[in-house]
Amino acid sequence: MSSTIPSLSISQIRTLSTAAIQAWTAEDVAALSSEQIGVLNARQVASIDAGYVGSLTTQQISAVSSRAIGGLTIDQLAYLSSQHIQALTTGQASALYSQQIDALDAGQIEAFSSAQIGALSARGIHALSADDIATFTTDEIAAISAKAVPALTTDAIAGLSAGQVAALTSAQIAALSVAQFSAFTPDQVEALSTAQMAALTVRQASGFDVTALSTAQTAALSTAFIAGLKTQQITALSSEQAEALTSAQIAALSATAVAGLEAEDIETFSTDEIASIKTQVLARLSTDVIAALSGAQVGALTTVQIAALKPAQLAVLTSDQVGALTSTQIGALSARQASGLDVATLSTPQAAALSTGFISGLKGDQVAALSSEQVQALTSGQIAALSAVAVAGLEAEDIETFTTGEIASIGTRVLARLSTDAVAALSTAQVAALTTGQVSVLSIAQLAALSSEQMGALSTAQIGALAIRQAAGLDVAALSTTQTTALSTAFVAALKGNQVAALSSGQVSALGTGQVAALSAAGITGLEAEDIETFTTDEVAQIATRVLGWLSTDAVAALSPAQVAALTTGQVAALKSTQLAVLGSDQLGALSATQIGALTARQSASLDVTALSTAQTAALSTAFIAALKGDQVAALSSEQTAAFTSSQVAALSAAAVAGLASEDIQAFTTDEIAQIGSRTIASLSTSVIAALGNDQIAALTTGQVASLSTDQIAALSSDQIDLLNSTQIGALSSRQIAAMLLEDIQTFTTDEIAAIGTRAIRGLSTQHVSGLSEEQLDSLTAAQARAMSVAQVNAVVAAYAEYEGL
Numbered sequence: 001m002s003s004t005i006p007s008l009s010i011s012q013i014r015t016l017s018t019a020a021i022q023a024w025t026a027e028d029v030a031a032l033s034s035e036q037i038g039v040l041n042a043r044q045v046a047s048i049d050a051g052y053v054g055s056l057t058t059q060q061i062s063a064v065s066s067r068a069i070g071g072l073t074i075d076q077l078a079y080l081s082s083q084h085i086q087a088l089t090t091g092q093a094s095a096l097y098s099q100q101i102d103a104l105d106a107g108q109i110e111a112f113s114s115a116q117i118g119a120l121s122a123r124g125i126h127a128l129s130a131d132d133i134a135t136f137t138t139d140e141i142a143a144i145s146a147k148a149v150p151a152l153t154t155d156a157i158a159g160l161s162a163g164q165v166a167a168l169t170s171a172q173i174a175a176l177s178v179a180q181f182s183a184f185t186p187d188q189v190e191a192l193s194t195a196q197m198a199a200l201t202v203r204q205a206s207g208f209d210v211t212a213l214s215t216a217q218t219a220a221l222s223t224a225f226i227a228g229l230k231t232q233q234i235t236a237l238s239s240e241q242a243e244a245l246t247s248a249q250i251a252a253l254s255a256t257a258v259a260g261l262e263a264e265d266i267e268t269f270s271t272d273e274i275a276s277i278k279t280q281v282l283a284r285l286s287t288d289v290i291a292a293l294s295g296a297q298v299g300a301l302t303t304v305q306i307a308a309l310k311p312a313q314l315a316v317l318t319s320d321q322v323g324a325l326t327s328t329q330i331g332a333l334s335a336r337q338a339s340g341l342d343v344a345t346l347s348t349p350q351a352a353a354l355s356t357g358f359i360s361g362l363k364g365d366q367v368a369a370l371s372s373e374q375v376q377a378l379t380s381g382q383i384a385a386l387s388a389v390a391v392a393g394l395e396a397e398d399i400e401t402f403t404t405g406e407i408a409s410i411g412t413r414v415l416a417r418l419s420t421d422a423v424a425a426l427s428t429a430q431v432a433a434l435t436t437g438q439v440s441v442l443s444i445a446q447l448a449a450l451s452s453e454q455m456g457a458l459s460t461a462q463i464g465a466l467a468i469r470q471a472a473g474l475d476v477a478a479l480s481t482t483q484t485t486a487l488s489t490a491f492v493a494a495l496k497g498n499q500v501a502a503l504s505s506g507q508v509s510a511l512g513t514g515q516v517a518a519l520s521a522a523g524i525t526g527l528e529a530e531d532i533e534t535f536t537t538d539e540v541a542q543i544a545t546r547v548l549g550w551l552s553t554d555a556v557a558a559l560s561p562a563q564v565a566a567l568t569t570g571q572v573a574a575l576k577s578t579q580l581a582v583l584g585s586d587q588l589g590a591l592s593a594t595q596i597g598a599l600t601a602r603q604s605a606s607l608d609v610t611a612l613s614t615a616q617t618a619a620l621s622t623a624f625i626a627a628l629k630g631d632q633v634a635a636l637s638s639e640q641t642a643a644f645t646s647s648q649v650a651a652l653s654a655a656a657v658a659g660l661a662s663e664d665i666q667a668f669t670t671d672e673i674a675q676i677g678s679r680t681i682a683s684l685s686t687s688v689i690a691a692l693g694n695d696q697i698a699a700l701t702t703g704q705v706a707s708l709s710t711d712q713i714a715a716l717s718s719d720q721i722d723l724l725n726s727t728q729i730g731a732l733s734s735r736q737i738a739a740m741l742l743e744d745i746q747t748f749t750t751d752e753i754a755a756i757g758t759r760a761i762r763g764l765s766t767q768h769v770s771g772l773s774e775e776q777l778d779s780l781t782a783a784q785a786r787a788m789s790v791a792q793v794n795a796v797v798a799a800y801a802e803y804e805g806l
Contacts, residue, residue, distance in 0.1 A: 003031040018047035034063035042071025054079030058087035066095040082111035090119035098127035118143035122151035130159035138167035146171040154183040162191035170199035194220035202228035215244035223252035234260030243268035251276035255284040263292035271300035279308035287316040295324035303332035311340025319345040327353035335361030344369040348377035356385035367393030376401035384409035388417040396425035404433035412441045420449040428457035436465035444473030452478045460486035468494040477502040481510035489518035500526025509534035517542035521550040529558035537566035545574040557582040561590035569598035577606035593619035601627035614643035622651035633659030642667035650675035658683040662691035670699035678703035686715035697723040702731035710739035722747040726755035737763030742771045750779030758787040769795035
C-alpha cells in the first residue's frame with residue numbers, strides 16, 4: 001500500500017499530532033517532501049521513529065527548519081551519518097543544543113565543516129570535549145567565532161596543538177578569557193605569532209607568565225596588554241625582554257608596573273624609550289633605578305618628566321647625572337622638588353637656569369651650601385624669589401657678589417631675614433640701591449650693623465622711609481644734617497632721650513618745624529642748652545605742649561627772650577613749676593600779656609611775680625591770682641598791686657590779702673576795695689585797715705563790714721568810723737559794736753544809732769549807753785529798747801535822769 005503522505009497539504013502536515021507522526025512507516029518518512037519536512041516543529045521531529053531518521057536523505061535533513069532541529073533526540077542523532085552532518089546548514093548547526101552536540105560521536109564531530117563550526121554557538125562550542133577540538137583542522141580552529149571562543153574549556157585550550165594555536169585569529173586571541181590565556185602551555189605560548197601577541201588585550205595581562213615570551217613576542221605585545229601588567233610581572237622580565245620593549249610599550253607601562261623595573265632593566269632603555277615614560281609612571285621609579293640612569297638617559301628626560309620627579313628621586317642623582325641636565329631641564333624643576341636637589345653640584349649656568357619657582361623652595365642650608373660663584377650667577381629674578389628662610393643662608397661673601405639691581409630685587413619680607421654679617425658686608429653702592437620699601441623693613445639689628453660709611457650712602461628718600469620701629473636701632477649721630485632733615489616725623493617721634501642727646505648742634509639745627517613738633521617727651525629730654533639755642537622761634541612754637549614740660553631746666557633757662565615770646569599760650573600753660581622757676585627777668589619780661597594770662601594756678605607758686613611789669617601783673621588770670629600766697633603778694637611792689645584789676649582783687653585769697661601792705665591798699669580804687677571778698681577782708685592787717693582812706697571806708701560793702709574782725713574794728717580811727725553810713729552800721733554785729741570806743745559810738749548820728757541792729761544793740765556796754773547824748777538816746781527805737789539787756793535799760797534810765805537833773 002502506497003503512502004498517503006504526499007497527498008497531505010502543508011497545513012495538514014502542521015496540524016499532525018505527535019501520535020500520528022509516531023504511527024508513520026518507513027515509507028511515510030521517505031515520502032516526505034522538503035516542503036513538508038520544513039514545516040515540522042521540534043515536537044513533531046522528535047516523534048519520528050529514530051530508525052527512520054537514519055533513512056532520511058541529506059536533502060530531507062537540510063530541509064528541517066533551524067527551529068525544529070533542536071527537536072532531534074539523542075537516539076535520533078545516533079542514526080545520523082557523516083553525510084547527514086555535512087548536510088546541516090549553518091543555521092541548523094547554530095541551533096543545535098549543547099546536549100545534542102555532546103551526544104555526537106567523534107566521527108560525527110569530525111564531519112563538521114569549517115562553516116558549520118563557525119556557526120556553532122558558545123553553548124555548542126562549550127559542549128565539545130578536548131578530544132573533539134583536537135580533531136579540528138587549523139581552518140576549523142580559525143573558523144570558531146570570536147564570540148564562541150570564551151566558551152572553550154581550559155582543557156580544550158590546553159589540548160590545542162602548536163599548529164592550532166598558530167591558527168587562532170587576532171579576534172579569537174583577543175576573545176580569550178584570562179583563565180583560557182593562563183592555561184596556555186609554554187609550547188603553546190611559543191607558537192603564538194607576533195601578530196597574535198599584538199592582539200592581546202589589557203584584561204588578559206593579569207596572571208600571564210610573561211617570562212615565557214621571546215624577545216620578539218615581548219616587542220610585539222600590544223600597548224593595551226602592556227598597560228595591564230603588574231609590578232611582579234615586570235620584575236619577572238629578563239633584561240633581554242626589558243630591552244626588547246619598544247618606546248610605545250614603555251610609554252604604556254602603568255605606575256604600578258614600572259615599580260617592577262630594576263636597575264639592570266633601565267640600563268637597557270634607549271634615550272627614546274626613557275623619554276617615552278609617562279610622567280605619572282616616572283615618579284614611581286625606584287631610587288635605585290633613578291641612580292642607574294646614564295648621563296645620556298638623564299639628558300633625554302623631557303621637561304615634563306623632570307618636573308614629575310620626586311624629591312627623593314632627585315636626591316639620589318649623582319654629580320655626573322646632575323651635570324648631564326640641560327639648562328632647559330633645570331628650568332623645569334619646581335618648588336616642591338627643591339628639597340631633593342643637591343644645588344651645590346650645579347654649574348653656574350645651571351644655577352642661573354633654575355626657575356624662580358624652584359628658587360622659592362630652597363632652604364637656608366641649601367643657599368648656604370652654594371658657592372660664591374653660584375650665588376653670583378643668580379639673576380635678579382631668582383634673588384627676588386628667595387624666601388625669608390633661604391636668604392638667611394646668604395653669607396657676607398655671597399652678598400658681595402650681588403649687583404645693585406639684584407640687591408634691589410630682594411623681597412622686603414625676605415630682606416629682613418638677611419644676617420647682620422651680610423648686611424654689614426653691603427657696599428655703599430649696594431646700600432644706595434636699596435629701595436625705600438626695603439629700607440623700611442630692615443630690622444633694628446640690621447640697622448645697628450650698618451657702618452658710618454654705609455649710613456652715609458643712604459639717600460634722603462631712604463632716610464625718609466625709616467619706620468618708627470627702626471628708631472631704636474639707628475645710630476642717628478652718624479647722619480648728616482641733610483639726612484637728619486629727611487627723617488620722617490614718625491621716626492623722630494620714636495627717638496629716645498639718649499639718641500636726641502647724641503645729636504650734634506648742627507643736626508638739631510637741621511630739624512624742621514614738623515620734626516620738632518614730633519619730638520616725644522622722652523626725646524625732648526635729650527635736648528641740651530646749646531641745642532635749644534639753635535631753634536628758630538617757629539620751631540620753639542612747634543614743641544608739643546605735652547612734651548614741653550619735659551624740657552630740661554637748663555634748656556628752658558637757655559631760651560632767648562625771642563624764643564620765650566614765641567611760646568604759645570598752650571606751651572606757657574604747660575610749663576612745669578621747675579621750668580618757670582629758672583626763667584630770668586629778661587625771659588619773663590619777654591612774655592606778652594596773652595602769655596601771662598595763660599599761666600595757671602598750679603604755676604603761681606614757682607613764678608617770680610616780683611619780676612613782672614605792671615602790665616604783666618594786670619594780665620595775670622584770676623585763677624593765677626587766687627593761687628598766690630601772702631608772701632608773694634607782700635613781695636609785690638605798690639605799683640604792681642596798684643595794677644590789679646577789680647577782678648584780680650576779687651580773686652585774692654585770704655592768705656594773699658594778708659600780704660597787702662598799707663601802701664598797697666591805699667593805691668586801691670573804691671571799686672577795687674569793694675571787690676575784696678567778704679571772707680578774705682578779715683585777713684587785712686589792722687595797720688592796713690587803719691590806712692583805709694575816707695573813700696575806701698565809704699566803699700566798703702555791708703558784707704565786708706560784717707566780716708571785719710573786732711581787732712580790725714578796734715583799729716579804725718574815730719574819723720574812719722565817723723565815715724560809716726547808716727547802712728554800713730546796720731551791718732555791724734554786737735561783737736563789732738562792743739569793740740568800738742565810747743568816742744567812736746559818740747560819733748554816730750541819730751540815724752546811725754537807729755540803724756544799729758536789734759542783735760547788735762546788745763554789744764553796747766553800759767559805759768557806751770551812759771555816754772550817749774540825749775539826742776542819741778532819743779533816737780533809740782522801741783525794737784532796740786526791747787532788745788536791750790536790763791543793765792543796758794538801767795543805764796539808759798540813769799542817763800536820762802542825769803540829763804534831767806533828777
